[in-house]
Amino acid sequence: MCSLAPLRAALTVILTLLWAMPAFSGAWPRGDGDVFLSFHTSQETDRFDTYPLVSLYAEYGLTAAWTIGGKAEYDTQNLVFSQGEVFARWHFPSNNSPYAKALSLTVSGLEGEDLHLVPAFHMGRGFETKLGGGWFDAKLNADISITDGAAGYGLFAQVGLKPTDRLMTMLSIDVFTDDSETFAKIMPAVAWQLRKGHHVHLEWTQTVTPTQNSKVSLGYWLEF
DSSP: OOOSHHHHHHHHHHTTOOOOOOSSOTTSOOOTTOEEEEEEEEEESSOTTSOOEEEEEEEEEOSSSEEEEEEEEEETTTTEEEEEEEEEEEEOOOTTOSEEEEEEEEEEOOTTSOOEEEEEEEEEEEEEETTEEEEEEEEEEEEEETTTOOEEEEEEEEEEEEOSSSEEEEEEEEEEEOSSOEEEEEEEEEEEEEETTEEEEEEEEEEEESSOEEEEEEEEEEEO
16 A cells, blocks of 8 residues: 655645745736646556647636636547637736635537536635745636536645745645546646746646546646
């Protein structure tokens, strides 16, 4: 059986963090006119005989309060788009609160398949400690089928640390449940700034339930 000591140690360090903006803006507004692009390729580590998935994620600061964006994922094994979504996110005025809050609505699915509406509430907070700047970001959402109204519920949470100007470390937890199953993933990641607005990103995804499997993702972030 795997020891949980390394995970406990990582959580202990990260949960002591306290202000830095994550690359994915989450609860924070992207910024009027600002663009964020993420190009990724991911490979299942249990099945190296398969081809990777490639994806493009985008955010755009439409105004100071509105962020819009979308994601497309392409399955190079079957030569089809496996996922697509568009979203709009409205950010609450800060009012000098230490917490950033937002509401979002996502439409996901592919042409000819069942579409889903995903309303969500986001909350985040930045911190500052001797270890460096850090942040906590969380999203609580429903996932509703437009066809039959069936619903599931999800929780995504991320804690991160920026110990230097160029290095970011992150740990994310993603849980989703519906009438039949509960899915849970743990995702440690690091990002390194090559130059201003350019990062490389490496993430490990470990699914812990209902079945254990893993994948590794390599990406490139571009902000301008």
